[in-house]
Structure formats: C-alpha cells, structure tokens
Amino acid sequence: MRTLRQLFENNRQWARRIQKESPEFFERLQAVHDPGYLWIGCSDARVPANEIIGLPAGEVFVHRNVANQVIHTDINCLSVIQYAVDVLRVPHIIVCGHYDCGGVKGACRAESHGLIDNWLRHVRDVIAKHRAALDEIDDPGRRQDRVCELNVIEQVHNVCRTTIVQEAWSRGQELAVHGWIYRLSDGLLQDLDVCITQPEEISEVYRLACQTERK
Numbered sequence: 001m002r003t004l005r006q007l008f009e010n011n012r013q014w015a016r017r018i019q020k021e022s023p024e025f026f027e028r029l030q031a032v033h034d035p036g037y038l039w040i041g042c043s044d045a046r047v048p049a050n051e052i053i054g055l056p057a058g059e060v061f062v063h064r065n066v067a068n069q070v071i072h073t074d075i076n077c078l079s080v081i082q083y084a085v086d087v088l089r090v091p092h093i094i095v096c097g098h099y100d101c102g103g104v105k106g107a108c109r110a111e112s113h114g115l116i117d118n119w120l121r122h123v124r125d126v127i128a129k130h131r132a133a134l135d136e137i138d139d140p141g142r143r144q145d146r147v148c149e150l151n152v153i154e155q156v157h158n159v160c161r162t163t164i165v166q167e168a169w170s171r172g173q174e175l176a177v178h179g180w181i182y183r184l185s186d187g188l189l190q191d192l193d194v195c196i197t198q199p200e201e202i203s204e205v206y207r208l209a210c211q212t213e214r215k
C-alpha cells in the first residue's frame with residue numbers, strides 16, 4: 001500500500017498546474033539542465049531554496065547540510081561544487097545561512113546531540129576564530145546572530161579557496177560567490193556584502209565582512 005498518499009496527491013496537483021500554465025515546461029526541463037545558481041544552504045526545513053527566491057524547478061542547483069558548511073574535505077559538497085562549476089557552469093554560487101539556525105545554536109551551547117557534535121565542531125571553529133569580536137557583543141541573541149553571519153562569511157571564504165573555484169577563475173570563467181542570510185521571522189534575505197568574483201578580492205572582502213556588524 002502506498003503511504004504518504006497526500007504527498008502524491010500534492011505532486012499530481014503540482015504537475016497538473018504546471019502543465020496547464022506552461023505546457024512545454026517538463027519537456028524543456030527533460031532536455032536541458034541549465035541552472036543559473038548553485039545554492040549552498042542549511043538543511044533546515046524552514047529555508048527551502050527555490051521557494052524563498054521565487055524560482056521554479058530547473059533554476060537552482062542545491063546542496064544543503066546542517067548549518068550550511070563547506071568543508072575542504074567533504075567529498076559530497078565538493079562534488080556538488082565541482083559539477084556545478086565545471087559541468088553546469090553556473091555563474092553564481094550562493095551560500096545562504098539563516099538566523100536561529102539549530103546547528104549554530106547547538107555549536108554555541110555546550111550541549112550534546114550525538115554524532116552531529118562532530119559536524120558542528122566546524123561551527124565551533126568559526127566561533128573560536130572570531131572569539132575576540134564575539135566577546136564584545138553583550139546581548140546573547142545578537143551574539144548568536146553574529147555567529148550565523150560569520151559562519152556564512154567563513155563558508156564563502158571556503159568556497160573561494162577550493163581548487164574548483166580557483167581553477168575556474170584562473171581559466172577566466174565568470175563566477176561570483178555570494179553570502180546571504182535569511183531571517184525566519186520575516187522571510188527576508190539579507191546580502192552580507194561578501195560577494196567575490198576574482199581571487200584578488202578574497203582577502204579584502206573577507207576582512208571587511210568580518211569587521212562589519214549588521215545591526
């Protein structure tokens with residue numbers, strides 16, 4: 001017996017609606033995979049990539065993990081970036097974090113959630129790296145928000161330092177890496193002004209972004 005019937009019903013309705021509005025939609029998507037963006041975001045169910053930027057199927061290549069991490073040895077994330085950059089040739093990579101991120105919260109607190117503690121160790125490294133600046137923020141909520149922002153900035157930096165992005169730039173491929181943050185309470189995105197389009201920009205943009213408090 002098929003379970004989760006409602007989801008299949010939702011799917012049929014969705015496919016019917018698209019077919020009605022745009023009869024060639026699925027045929028076109030079957031023929032070409034040509035997304036304009038690679039989205040690296042958090043797995044959090046409240047931050048659905050396509051939905052919050054209002055783009056239909058086919059427009060966004062997506063990688064999501066807890067706390068939107070880009071780890072130098074994560075073969076999963078690196079494979080997604082490599083395919084997106086070398087094969088799909090996306091011109092934009094967006095790292096999007098969000099405030100009230102459970103992964104960031106977990107990293108900020110000395111509590112254990114099992115295996116995932118090892119993954120969140122990377123967020124703790126971000127906290128340790130920016131300890132001095134974070135200690136200057138008295139309000140705990142604001143401090144946690146800043147960790148969410150710094151985490152995005154660090155991941156943008158990590159994307160730019162991958163051999164994949166470095167090689168794309170060195171062969172003259174147009175590629176911009178962006179850092180954004182999403183607020184659950186109003187559904188709005190903010191640009192963290194950490195857009196990098198060539199290797200020469202990395203150090204300065206990173207330095208400025210780390211210095212700039214958002215609020």
Ligand code: CO
Nearest residue numbers: 042044101102
């Ligand atoms: Co999250």
